[in-house]
Amino acid sequence: MNTKYSNPKFPRVVIIGGGFGGIEVAKALKNKEVEVMLLDRNNHHTFQPLLYQVATGTLDAPSIAFPLRKMFRKQENFTFRIADVRGIDALNKTLDTDIGSISYDYLIVATGATTNFFGNSDIAYYAMPMKSVKEAVNIRSFLLQNIEESLLKTDLEERAAYLNFVVVGGGPTGVELSGSIAEIRNHILAKDYPELKKEDMNVYLVEGLPKILANLSPQASEKAELYLKELGVKVLLNVQVTGYDGDIITFADGSRIKTKTVLWSAGVMGQFPDGISPDIVVRGNRIRIDEECRVIGMKDVFAIGDVAAMITDELPRGHPGVAPVAQQQGRFLAKNIVRMLNGQPTEKFKYFDKGSMATIGRNKAVVDIGKIRFQGFFAWWVWMFVHLMSLVGFRNRVVTFINWAINYLTFNAGIRLIIHKYRRPERVSEHAE
Ligand SMILES: Cc1cc2nc3c(=O)[nH]c(=O)nc-3n(C[C@H](O)[C@H](O)[C@H](O)COP(=O)(O)OP(=O)(O)OC[C@H]3O[C@@H](n4cnc5c(N)ncnc54)[C@H](O)[C@@H]3O)c2cc1C
Incomplete structure (x- = not known):
């Protein structure tokens, strides 16, 4: 596939998935001597931690989504395509997608996770x-x-x-x-x-x-x-x-x-295109990677974030499925790819755990930062600040802040709209051919 910035001198790094991990790799490869191609089945990044506020009408959908093209419009070595990647052909270094075949020199699988109904x-x-x-x-x-x-x-x-x-x-x-x-x-x-x-x-x-x-x-x-x-x-x-x-x-x-x-x-389970050996798929349908995020047994193929499991003695189940893991692995991997291209030794990934938090209605949250643990009103402010600052895009931060402020003062903010009536899709028989 030709791209506007196609530069045959530079190796092509293809990233599948514009989630937390994928966008960090792409950003960190800005101005590097690589051609970056990001593929996602959607044209936007989703800030999943605030999905529940869309579901309950506190925020509107555009406040927590950000167009991927807009995010990277100043990045010269970047190309984006809306594409559903169906398969990986590691031998020929190509991807099978719904928009055709795409070749890569380095592949990063950052496809995240999907809901796990545990087979029911x-x-x-x-x-x-x-x-x-x-x-x-x-x-x-x-x-x-x-x-x-x-x-x-x-x-x-x-x-x-x-x-x-x-x-x-x-x-x-x-x-x-x-x-x-x-x-x-x-x-x-x-x-x-x-x-x-x-x-x-x-x-x-x-x-x-x-x-x-x-x-x-x-x-x-x-x-x-x-x-x-x-x-x-x-x-x-x-x-x-x-x-x-x-x-x-x-x-x-x-x-x-x-x-x-x-x-x-x-629960969630990893999701990824065909072409990954079942031998390296572990608990939670995650792809096993080494400490450099390389998919075990696959040349020039890497995986990061929710879809990946970096199993070590200290972490027998891999890292938790949270945004900071995906982001840190994304930035780490970009640096390692540059090191590889420069003939320098690569490094091993180390996760820096910034802590966990959850909010429970207005005024209440719980926060764990290492051994520091606090709950209640202050925790709620910390939760709000962290989430506001993590949102992508200035507009989204402002709109979200205003919505939260109105909600706090009036108990009645809200986008309680039925834009499309929800109807369950027709059930497809499990035994259908
Ligand atoms: C409701 C909810 C709340 C959460 N709250 C928090 C929280 O408060 N804090 C926290 O740290 N984490 C939270 N998480 C987890 C966090 O969102 C994930 O850990 C993070 O999104 C993982 O990033 P990722 O890059 O691995 O995948 P994702 O961000 O899920 O991105 C994957 C991307 O890949 C694309 N994709 C997938 N398959 C294909 C394909 N075949 N072809 C093309 N594109 C594809 C998807 O469209 C998506 O854009 C929450 C998750 C959910 C669902």
């Missing part, structure tokens, strides 16, 4: 994931549609199913999402829908482990649970989901909840 096709069909802007907007529509629908039901039990919202997965995403839905219940429901009282709506957070935020400190877990309960979220611990048919969610202990809305944040 009913849950995959009926529950709603939240990994992309589109999915977050679908959730927003579906939440609002179901509240509207509840008003049309005279049978109380039937109505309750439309007003029971179940979030599965007690990690940061589930905690933030359920807290945010509880805020709708507490501050918006009765105002927007005078026929309803907040007691009519129930928000559940279901977690299979004995605590939420299991990867944070015990203090953070306990406080987050307390904050959620104060918001009125019913936190169900040690509860395994066994099924969901669009009407009833069932649990391993035999209990069940009638609900039209199940939001799934219980």
Whole structure:
């Protein structure tokens, strides 16, 4: 494929994925003697940590997405194509994509992760994931549609199913999402829908482990649970989901909840094109890489971020699937590629863990930074500052800040719009040819 800046003198570095990892590699290769080609199936980068605010109508979708072309318009050695990469032919150093074949000298797989429904096709069909802007907007529509629908039901039990919202997965995403839905219940429901009282709506957070935020400190877990309960979220611990048919969610202990809305944040798994040997795919469908981010056994192919597992004695499960890992690996890999091209020795990746945090409604958050742990109002300010500064684009930061300020002062900011009515796509039979 020809590109505007095609320079046959320079090796071509192709990056699949314009997420947190991919954009860092591309940026760090600016002004270097390489041709950078970024491929993504979308034309934008998504700031996934704030997807839940799009799903619950606090922010609009463009505030957390940024056009990839705009991001790199001042980078001369950069080309972007919207492309879905289907396969890697490592022998011939080419990619099979929906826009044709693309050759590479160095390949970086930064394709991230997708929702893991753990093989349950009913849950995959009926529950709603939240990994992309589109999915977050679908959730927003579906939440609002179901509240509207509840008003049309005279049978109380039937109505309750439309007003029971179940979030599965007690990690940061589930905690933030359920807290945010509880805020709708507490501050918006009765105002927007005078026929309803907040007691009519129930928000559940279901977690299979004995605590939420299991990867944070015990203090953070306990406080987050307390904050959620104060918001009125019913936190169900040690509860395994066994099924969901669009009407009833069932649990391993035999209990069940009638609900039209199940939001799934219980796990992710790596996603990548064909051409990677199953022998190097490990737990969580991640590609095994060495300490220089090189895919084991593949020449000039690297993987970073959520899709990659750098397994060492200290990290038998690899790094956590968080944005800073992807970003640091991206910057590291760009430097190593330059070292390789200059004939210099390459280095090994070392992750600098800046800490973890989660917010639970207004005024409350939990923050762990190494041994420093704090919760409550100050933690919430820290959470807001970090997320605001991490957003890509000045406009997005300003718009988000204004939205948050209005929301804080009025309890009533919000983009509670149903732009496209959400309907589940037709179910494709698993046995279809
Ligand atoms: C709801 C949610 C909340 C989160 N909150 C936090 C948080 O608070 N803090 C934190 O640190 N982390 C958080 N994370 C995790 C964080 O977003 C990921 O760790 C990070 O996005 C990983 O970066 P990545 O570059 O590996 O992949 P991604 O950022 O997911 O990017 C992958 C890119 O690859 C593209 N792609 C995939 N396959 C193909 C293909 N075949 N062809 C072309 N393009 C392809 C995708 O379109 C996407 O743009 C959250 C994740 C989610 C889903």
